Amino acid sequence: MYIENRMGKIKISKDVIYKIVGKAAIATSGIAKMSSGIGEGLANWINGKSLENGIELKEAERGLDIRLSVVIQYRTKISAVLQELQNNVREAVAGFTGLSVGSINVIVEGISVK
Template sequence: MNEGTEQGLIHISDDVVTSIVGQVVLDTPGIAGMSGSSISDNWAKRLSGKNVKKGMSVEVKEVDVAIDLQVIVNYGCVIQEVCYILQQNVRNAVENMMGLSLVSVNVKVEKVALPF
């Protein structure tokens, strides 16, 4: 995303959006991780601060964003509620932190993380 100001140009990289959304996903209660990687990989990424890109598609245009997420939900959670909260958390982060309009947050639950 590029935006012009009186002082110059502001560019927000797609990786920035991905990093923020990835952290929001992992911080949402009931979400075990992103699909496309193991749960232990997600914990390693969370602890190391690396971007979470697997299971996520982010399309950034001039002033708006569309996001598709593939997630793993913890067993025993009400899936609809967890996904609704996730959508709200992502929307709040994108709109408040970056000043972008969020067109859609599509959530696909691909797995349920069973307790060990």
């Protein structure tokens, strides 16, 4: 991801953005964990990229589009948790990187009863 200003270009690795998004998501009250398919989740865990599970990033004209797949905790109000998740991720990405965020789409893959 590139940020261009009058002094030049700044490149931010996607790995950094994955970590920012993952940390912001997990810190959101009501989110049990990030979710991905079993094959992808196992491969990311072996490669040490567990925070990338359930996160997709795409560069778009209006900013960075983010897609999250999550598992929420049982007995939480889904709409409130997901709205807080979107706000937390948007603030974290913009605050740490200066990148604008276009959209944050969330898919609830499951509910954790633990």
